[in-house]
Amino acid sequence: MSRLRKNLLAGFIILALAVFAVRLVVVQLVEGPALAQAAQEQRSRSYVIKAQRGDIVDASGKPLATSVKRYNIGVNQVKINTYFEPVMTSKDGKQVAERDEYGREKVKAFGPAAAAKKLAPLLKADPAELGGKLVAAPDKEASTFVYIAKEVTPEVWREIQKLGIPGIEPEEITKRIYPNGNVAGNIVGFTNIDGVGLAGLELSQDSKLAGVDGKALTEIGRKGQTIPVEDNYKKEAIPGQSIQTTIRLDLQNTCQQVVENTKAQMGAQVVLAEVQEVGTGKVFALCETNTVNPAEPSKSKDSDRGSKAVSTVYEPGSTLKVHTMATALEAGKLEPTSAFTVPSQITMSNGQTFRDSTPHGTQGLTAAGIIAQSSNVGIVQVGDLVKDSERYDKLRQVGFGKPTGIELPGESSGLLANYQDWDGRQRYTIMFGQGIAATIVQVTNGIATIANGGVSTQPHLIESWTKPDGTVEKKPVDAGKRVYTKETSREILTMMEGVISEKGGAPNAKIEGYPIAGKTGTTQIIAANGQQTGNIGSFTGVLPADNPRVVITVVVYRPTSSIYGSVVAVPAFKDIANATIRELGIPPTNEVPQLYPIGE
Known part of the structure; x- marks a missing residue:
């Protein structure tokens, strides 16, 4: 080989080595980290x-x-793609992979198709x-x-x-x-x-x-x-x-069955019910029809996926009369036995006319009789004894017109206009629960305030939180705020017991062995165009009246069987009350109520 050819060959070899050296440097120093990272990412699984x-x-x-x-x-x-299933054989009582002449495992099946056959039975696919x-x-x-x-x-x-x-x-x-x-x-x-x-x-x-x-x-x-x-x-x-x-599951279950049955029996659109403990604000049951199944929320309408008990407001109707009466008692304007002349219809000093739901001749009723017979004509006379500002302040103190703070999203504040914005008619209609809107939680808590000796407590659904380490954090509950005196509250409860008497508006709410204090409510549903589109019947009761444990409220929207709370809501109240008696183990007292005289 000539010298020239030797030099050319040597030069080619040196050049090739140089190229490889450069490539090695590039791979190791320049591309190395990225390639190593890519390889690691291919091997790595982050989850x-x-x-x-x-x-x-x-x-x-x-x-x-x-x-x-x-x-x-x-x-x-x-x-x-690297999966393979080896050919297995029995050796010394064990299943082992067969190997070929080079010591490699023999392959029975491989790849995704083979893997799918193994996985399919386990995944039922x-x-x-x-x-x-x-x-x-x-x-x-x-x-x-x-x-x-x-x-x-x-x-x-x-x-x-x-x-x-x-x-x-x-x-x-x-x-x-x-x-x-x-x-x-x-x-x-x-x-x-x-x-x-x-x-x-x-x-x-x-x-x-x-x-x-x-x-x-x-x-x-x-x-x-x-x-x-x-x-x-x-x-x-x-x-x-x-x-x-604070929910008691068995009571909640019974309560939901009752409201569903009531909806069917009364031909109603919606039925709500609540059971709240007096003195603590604990809600034992909060029930409504068409309740969402949390496991299948998509099967419920959007309107049924939340809690209507905190988001839907209604005019409380005559259940609010107890607060009008309590405010007048608190102000010293009357006594439970104070006498009133109650015609079937009355025109007040500003020209506004009001009538009772059932026509009657002129009656002589006591203040207690006005509550017992749920007279609109009587209650506007009572409310007129007190300044609008005083009645507004009491309603706010009881909790109307503001959220209760119960731990559910979407709670409504209700509707309670400032007394300075009341017109000549609204200042009277609020006395009997119209021109004001509230949730069932607000209404129940208002009656619970009276049952608790005049002290308002916050209704709540949470008892406590338990942290991962086992530490229990109790729900902070304040001692409550006094709204009415004990004397006023006791007088109002006795008046409400008169509602359950034979001369009262809801004698069918009586439960043998247990004195009940209660109040019916009936109100109209008025559309934006001013047309009446239905009624709401309700009942709220204190059990037992002589030693209050719970307040139970039932609200029936748009019933078709009757418009009166004494008809559409009282049967549900009794069913839930009896279930509550069993749940809490409330013993009968068999006390005979000492009622105020009703009047003529």
């Missing part, structure tokens, strides 16, 4: 460890909402359909994570793990369970598929229930095994707080 959402339980600890562990199963469409999910579509690149099944139980996931299929990876989640169907659904609310509260306590208490998610980072081997390397990272999730409510 969120979902925090266990806190439970919601009733007053005795029975679950209203709880969470269980589930797994979403995904596939790495790149890694799944069609093998062909499942196999289609394990590979990328012809016009798409293979993905490192595609869902193939959701909400798989831990037992099924353990069986999948045993298959050792590379690329089959879990995503740990929690699934919200509502074991009581729609019972208390309007209170508990529901979450979306990501576990975020959308209604009820699930929404208002979401920040406490949710907890804090954790995070994990691992490297996965060719066959799906975890590679123990220094960079593996795991931050455990912090569970959410659990909530104990």
